[in-house]
Amino acid sequence: MDQSGLDDRTRALNAAHRRATEFLGTLDDRPVWPRAALDEMLTAFGGPLPAAGTDPAQVIDEMAEHAEPGLVAIPGGRFFGFVIGATHPAALAADWLVSAWDQNSGSSTLTPATVAMERVAGGWMLELFGLPSSASVGFVTGGQLANFTCLATARHAVMARAGWDIAERGVRDAPPLRFVVGADRHGSIDRAARFLGIGRAELTVVDSDDQGRMRPDALERALGDGEGPLIVCLQAGEVHTGAFDDFRALIPLAKQHGAWVHVDGAFGLWAAASEDLRRLTTGMEQADSWATDAHKTLNVPYDCGMAIVRDPADSIAAFRTGGDYLIYSGLDPWDVTPELSRRARGVPAWAALRSLGRSGVAGLIDRLHENAVAMAAGLASIEEIEILNEVDYTQVMFRAGSDAATRALGEAILIDGTAAVTGAEWRGRASLRCSMSSWATTPGDIELTVAAIRRLVAI
Template identity: 50%
Template sequence: MDDDVLARAARIAADWLESLDVRPVGETAGLEELRERLGGPLPDGPVDPLTVVEELAAAADPGLIGSPGGRYFGFVIGGGLPAAVAADWLTTVWDQNAGLYACSPAASVAEEVAGEWLRELFRLPAGSSYAFVPGCQSAHLTCLAAARHHVLRRAGWNVEERGLAGAPAVRIVVSARRHTTIDRALRLLGFGTASLTVVPADAAGRMDVAALRNALHTGGPAIVCAQAGEVNTGAFDDLSAIADATSAAGAWLHVDGAFGLWVLASPRLRHLAAGAERADSWATDAHKWLNVPYDSGIAFCAHPEPHRAAVSTTADYLVQSGPDGPRDQIDWTPGFSRRARAFPVYAALRSLGRRGVADLVERCCGHARTFAAGLADVPGCEVLGKVVINQVLFRFGDDDTTDRVLRHVVDSGEAWLSGTMAGGRRAIRLSVCNWRTSADDIERTLTAFRRAVAAT
């Protein structure tokens, strides 16, 4: 019976992937229809597993978004490399609790190997620690917890023992164009908005370094959050200059590299993130540019001691290895019981190799440039700024026209993109982050925009 259910699920999954090029990218059913299809009373008794799987797949299908396909350009969402998807299936079947070495030696070692591969790929300092977490939000939480421990410890305060009440004030210096996950992580760590010193950013979203230096002038415990890849424009803060300023002030430098950190894997593009290696911590996602299934984020820390001190835990009943033993993931992540996320990351990295990762990043950036160039022939389109990496920001005339054109393209099913705000006005953002995206996908999307303009 298990074989029948798994084989049927595999067939449904394969059919779904094969349909991505021809099915609408967006959903085809609304909220009430999906509630009707998936809802109903909880059965009183068991239902045959094969029936459950088949009916679930049929009911969910019109509410699924074709985000694994080549014409999904929303929210910097990647697809799933074949090896990573297959490894993720195995991860589910193996069902390992990847919290302790004792629970799954293979999961522990796979995380150790994949973490070191990533550290080398990004050229981060030797000996940097790492944690596999659900996403960049959790990676920020992990890194900033380590930062909080470090800067307060230097000020003579043990925050894990004494908490924040009565602690020396910590200044958190952030850019006006930071990602919202930074604020949320800081809030969860007990830093309210009054703790934030917000420095201005230029039109592309790059932090004003002179303003940063002024903000750090007064001294005292400080954490600076910089950015590698602004979410709308893809712009990079001047990480070398920021590292100079934070080093001189004795502040901790954290880099939000949710997708932009991956340029470090490309010999042609790594200059954009020059100076990143001088930071104290870094956060990124593997479910973006590495194209592993959701969810998968990674935190890196140049200082293992505060990293471990901030998040590790012990209990009498746990079988823990100790500082000199095998890797216990619980020492590095905020999670306790946790999925073995390193298996898909390991598979993706091994299937691509160093050159394959670089090619994936460069190819996506090339598609973004092609799309931006093609927009020049679309009547009324204004491309906002130069394409830096994989993000294209553009608009059509006024706000209403921009929204109507976007709605027409999404409703056509040819592509899926999201709207945003740029300079106080509505805009459209295209993000190329999928290994499946081809030149044909870009041309089909451009054609969809030409038709949308003609129709509006």
């Protein structure tokens, strides 16, 4: 590369650093929700492709300037929408290096440094979660792909036990698969099933209680109605209430029928890292696969999900590819996930875990729960507000009298800009959902948010 190219790169990186620092410096004061809609952003960034090029540093400056009103303050302390964490400082900086290094991290032979960090990070997570140290940990884009990866592995494994090789014979004429899910499962389970050719009509849906936990008696009845290859999906952290399935009761029931048990723990698996909250996950270690997501509770940048499988041989059987030009070294990232080429998305997770340590991760989880309890208490002190869930973990769900009042309040909160919460529906009633996921949230952020909601419901 000639000197001009090096200079362009340096100036562009300097511009990016300056603009990123400026954005992060606005988080305490800027409206949390964006102030521009998609059409405005399309106009700002659109137009014909320029005939001539533009200086790289100028491109970065223009990009940041145009994007400003369309950005969400997700990395701040008052974004409570969906279940999205902020970005831990070490993870953010590590992610910048990942892009600069530009390592294709599917193979340990090709990129030993990044694969080593991912493997170590995976081992640390298994330790935190209390899962078998021999399990495989595949880094994928998020909770959706983590569920898909685990369930594709599960299908391959249960079919193999039934004497059917999917890799060789496909799914046509395969033994019927029983796919058992809870009534309050996350939509990513259904979507993963659809990717695998399993339609909604083929799901066996098991009733849940008022918090969304699968009922053991209902599972027992459901499993007694059939035989053959069986997958049972359980949940660590219902996305509205934060409730956890009773793994101690449910997993033995499923295992009695020869099931592969999968746990969707996109944000809930992390409860196992807390001494006080670990009780919520007791028994989940007896499952066969687990899905989680580091850009939620661990607060690393997008994208970073983890597909965890008890026996790596099952992952390899489902995902190892061919190609005489590829180099195999035992257990590489491309052996346990659907991807060959990809960025080193597990490196920011390594950095966050290395920075926090065991006590720091536990403290983060405890703090998120404490924030949820404080938010629920603050909201409950407002006469017009009803808390709808037991705040066992990090989710707070509430409403304001009627469906219309609740939806109006949700819109008003976003327009006000003090905080961001997102709407939902629970048991046929409109609700608002407040997720505590950010390391940056302080008691002051809780107080500001409660005060804003108190003011808005009085209007």
